Amino acid sequence: xxxxxxxxxxxxxxxxxxxxxxxxxxxxxxxxxxxxxxxxxxxxxxxxxxxxxxxxxxxxxxxxxxxxxx
Amino acid sequence: xxxxxxxxxxxxxxxxxxxxxxxxxxxxxxxxxxxxxxxxxxxxxxxxxxxxxxxxxxxxxxxxxxxxxxxxxxxxxxxxxxxxxxxxxxxxxxxxxxxxxxxxxxxxxxxxxxxxxxxxxxxxxxxxxxxxxxxxxxxxxxxxxxxxxxxxxxxxxxxxxxxxxxxxxxxxxxxxxxxxxxxxxxxxxxxxxxxxxxxxxxxxxxxxxxxxxxxxxxxxxxxxxxxxxxxxxxxxxxxxxxxxxxxxxxxxxxxxxxxxxxxxxxxxxxxxxxxxxxxxxxxxxxxxxxxxxxxxxxxxxxxxxxxxxxxxxxxxxxxxxxxxxxxxxxx
Amino acid sequence: xxxxxxxxxxxxxxxxxxxxxxxxxxxxxxxxxxxxxxxxxxxxxxxxxxxxxxxxxxxxxxxxxxxxxxxxxxxxxxxxxxxxxxxxxxxxxxxxxxxxxxxxxxxxxxxxxxxxxxxxxxxxxxxxxxxxxxxxxxxxxxxxxxxxxxxxxxxxxxxxxxxxxxxxxxxxxxxxxxxxxxxxxxxxxxxxxxxxxxxxxxxxxxxxxxxxxxxxxxxxxxxxxxxxxxxxxxxxxxxxxxxxxxxxxxxxxxxxxxxxxxxxxxxxxxxxxxxxxxxxxxxxxxxxxxxxxxxxxxxxxxxxxxxxxxxxxxxxxxxxxxxxxxxxxxxxxxxxxxxxxxxxxxxxxxxxxxxxxxxxxxxxxxxxxxxxxxxxxxxxxxxxxxxxxxxxxxxxxxxxx
Numbered sequence: 001x002x003x004x005x006x007x008x009x010x011x012x013x014x015x016x017x018x019x020x021x022x023x024x025x026x027x028x029x030x031x032x033x034x035x036x037x038x039x040x041x042x043x044x045x046x047x048x049x050x051x052x053x054x055x056x057x058x059x060x061x062x063x064x065x066x067x068x069x070x
Numbered sequence: 071x072x073x074x075x076x077x078x079x080x081x082x083x084x085x086x087x088x089x090x091x092x093x094x095x096x097x098x099x100x101x102x103x104x105x106x107x108x109x110x111x112x113x114x115x116x117x118x119x120x121x122x123x124x125x126x127x128x129x130x131x132x133x134x135x136x137x138x139x140x141x142x143x144x145x146x147x148x149x150x151x152x153x154x155x156x157x158x159x160x161x162x163x164x165x166x167x168x169x170x171x172x173x174x175x176x177x178x179x180x181x182x183x184x185x186x187x188x189x190x191x192x193x194x195x196x197x198x199x200x201x202x203x204x205x206x207x208x209x210x211x212x213x214x215x216x217x218x219x220x221x222x223x224x225x226x227x228x229x230x231x232x233x234x235x236x237x238x239x240x241x242x243x244x245x246x247x248x249x250x251x252x253x254x255x256x257x258x259x260x261x262x263x264x265x266x267x268x269x270x271x272x273x274x275x276x277x278x279x280x281x282x283x284x285x286x287x288x289x290x291x292x293x294x295x296x297x298x299x300x301x302x303x304x305x306x307x308x309x310x311x312x313x314x315x316x317x318x319x320x321x322x323x324x325x326x327x328x329x330x331x332x333x334x335x336x337x338x339x340x341x342x343x344x345x346x347x348x349x350x351x352x353x354x355x356x357x358x359x360x361x362x363x364x365x366x367x368x369x370x371x372x373x374x375x376x377x378x379x380x381x382x383x384x385x386x387x388x389x390x391x392x393x394x395x396x397x398x399x400x401x
Numbered sequence: 402x403x404x405x406x407x408x409x410x411x412x413x414x415x416x417x418x419x420x421x422x423x424x425x426x427x428x429x430x431x432x433x434x435x436x437x438x439x440x441x442x443x444x445x446x447x448x449x450x451x452x453x454x455x456x457x458x459x460x461x462x463x464x465x466x467x468x469x470x471x472x473x474x475x476x477x478x479x480x481x482x483x484x485x486x487x488x489x490x491x492x493x494x495x496x497x498x499x500x501x502x503x504x505x506x507x508x509x510x511x512x513x514x515x516x517x518x519x520x521x522x523x524x525x526x527x528x529x530x531x532x533x534x535x536x537x538x539x540x541x542x543x544x545x546x547x548x549x550x551x552x553x554x555x556x557x558x559x560x561x562x563x564x565x566x567x568x569x570x571x572x573x574x575x576x577x578x579x580x581x582x583x584x585x586x587x588x589x590x591x592x593x594x595x596x597x598x599x600x601x602x603x604x605x606x607x608x609x610x611x612x613x614x615x616x617x618x619x620x621x622x623x624x625x626x627x628x629x630x631x632x633x634x635x636x637x638x639x640x641x642x643x644x645x646x647x648x649x650x651x652x653x654x655x656x657x658x659x660x661x662x663x664x665x666x667x668x669x670x671x672x673x674x675x676x677x678x679x680x681x682x683x684x685x686x687x688x689x690x691x692x693x694x695x696x697x698x699x700x701x702x703x704x705x706x707x708x709x710x711x712x713x714x715x716x717x718x719x720x721x722x723x724x725x726x727x728x729x730x731x732x733x734x735x736x737x738x739x740x741x742x743x744x745x746x747x748x749x750x751x752x753x754x755x756x757x758x759x760x761x762x763x764x765x766x767x768x769x770x771x772x773x774x775x776x777x778x779x780x781x782x783x784x785x786x787x788x789x790x791x792x793x794x795x796x797x798x799x800x801x802x
Binding site: 033034036037038040041046049 | 463466467470652653656659746747751752753754755
Binding site for chain 3: 268389
């Protein structure tokens with residue numbers, strides 16, 4: 001199934017290429033233990049929390065790159 | 071909690087009752103300045119703040135619009151159009167002041183982080199202060215504040231305290247706190263002054279024996295339900311006056327009373343524990359502590375006073391711990 | 402005096418058959434449901450990691466890290482303001498005890514703060530809904546308390562206090578007891594995760610049985626009061642627990658427990674087996690179903706082979722756990738309850754737990770076999786959709802498990 005910002009964090013973490021993309025935009029994505037706590041959230045849902053510090057523009061950019069993974 | 075056999079707590083308690091005990095204890099401090107400062111404070115508080123001369127303080131409660139106590143403080147007239155309010159809850163006070171300011175020419179700010187305070191309490195506290203401070207304190211009346219110097223450091227000395235004994239509060243700039251502390255320690259050696267380190271001794275055990283309540287004990291009551299009639303100046307307008315007048319005229323069901331817990335200790339009694347008379351709920355606990363001078367487990371309760379007059383035997387909590395309603399002073 | 406116009410209003414959960422479960426009872430039940438889920442999860446952990454020390458250390462480390470990360474300075478400051486912690490109060494390690502005390506009482510861990518000084522804090526409990534889980538959890542909570550103390554540390558250093566849970570009901574003791582003592586004052590060594598169940602430096606105060614309490618302040622008095630007079634109501638605490646009770650006791654250890662499995666598939670396989678076992682055994686006693694019927698107010702017209710017994714039970718479970726739900730179908734052929742995965746799994750919105758769906762499906766599917774009969778099954782549909790359906794219906798499966 002194609003990955004996007006509507007994929008759950010755990011699915012993005014499992015795909016190495018997707019995880020690299022996420023790490024670039026959200027440093028700590030691959031290593032921060034708290035990501036395992038939020039892994040059942042979609043990334044879009046996670047981005048809504050202010051602590052995530054992800055703007056709408058960043059979210060769109062991530063979505064575009066994830067789509068290119070096919 | 072404090073227990074009968076706690077020798078450390080007993081020793082600190084007794085030091086204040088028989089000699090000198092001292093501790094660092096900064097309430098929050100709010101500084102109020104401006105042309106309308108006196109009038110504003112007179113409106114906020116029930117007591118006659120505007121009548122306090124420079125260097126004098128007043129104990130007072132503050133009411134909400136329903137006439138219920140929401141704070142109890144000491145207001146000190148520091149200088150011309152300049153007051154200090156000693157409270158435990160500066161952020162809440164400032165929020166309330168914002169609501170009630172109503173365009174008055176007054177400014178106020180929380181200066182707690184700038185000022186430190188040491189309480190020196192006990193029948194021999196005067197001797198310690200006199201050995202420390204440049205200005206003698208012999209002639210001071212209670213709730214009087216003077217400027218003085220300790221080891222070259224400017225301080226204010228306030229004759230006041232929360233222990234029911236003669237006592238003084240030394241205010242200094244936060245940057246001088248360490249030096250003032252050292253001065254007290256050194257001067258205190260000759261007089262066997264004891265530093266109090268157990269919070270519950272100086273916040274509860276000592277004051278409760280003398281009937282001194284914290285805000286949380288009074289919260290939601292009218293001054294008349296807390297035996298604070300003497301502090302209410304009905305000749306002026308103040309926030310909550312209309313409502314509190316109704317309570318005064320109609321009387322009230324509830325009263326803050328003393329309570330003695332007859333079991334060996336009070337582990338099963340928390341704040342707001344229910345009080346029962348003949349098995350029926352008549353109120354709740356506000357304080358429970360061991361008083362080392364009274365040598366009893368004592369405290370306060372808010373009860374339906376018509377059902378449980380002074381002397382009534384009651385029970386407290388789910389274990390039906392035996393207790394007695396008493397006057398709110400033991401020592 | 403004339404008659405009252407109507408009955409007074411009290412809060413409660415109404416079962417599908419109109420029986421009212423009072424708020425206090427619902428709150429206690431909700432707590433026990435959370436702790437029961439946690440207990441089952443810990444059995445999964447014991448299968449995946451047979452070594453007691455290894456699994457205990459793993460969950461301790463995670464719980465510490467999660468607690469530390471969850472609390473920013475902004476959170477701490479708003480906590481101080483909300484709780485009226487006066488500014489005079491030195492914000493040092495021992496204030497961590499205030500966090501711990503309020504959290505305990507919200508979760509009906511009844512007890513008291515025995516000592517509360519700058520150098521030493523002693524907290525004693527008489528009850529704990531999680532006392533069925535086991536000592537690994539007791540140990541894990543010491544790691545969380547360590548985080549609380551480290552967060553409040555005036556020097557921003559770790560481990561200023563030595564923390565010992567020297568008694569635990571989960572270990573068979575009469576009380577739970579946690580004692581924090583300043584290491585510099587009592588000359589105590591730094592502790593590893595497994596060193597927190599030791600003996601404190603100073604003697605403790607043991608409340609005798611006649612002065613123990615059975616319920617926390619919220620159930621006894623309707624409010625919890627902290628040392629500074631701030632109060633929280635039962636209603637507030639109920640809501641808090643419905644969210645946060647899952648976080649520390651399920652979400653935190655889950656992070657470590659998932660990693661104990663060699664694969665996601667192995668984790669899920671063992672997880673389902675454990676929850677299935679728990680479900681199947683829940684109603685085997687002859688008095689179990691009768692007790693439940695009485696508790697839910699089930700009329701006799703609902704006979705012993707009616708899926709609505711299970712459906713009514715599930716609805717009450719959801720209601721007591723404050724999970725929004727809608728009864729879509731409730732007849733002799735099927736029960737269908739609509740929920741949203743967002744709230745069913747996301748009790749704490751920021752940390753949803755997919756395993757709640759997996760666990761409750763396994764639990765209830767097996768529970769219906771003994772509560773009602775093996776003709777009935779329970780399953781969830783639409784797990785990845787906006788609406789999810791919990792269904793109790795008849796199914797035939799030649800490989801039924």
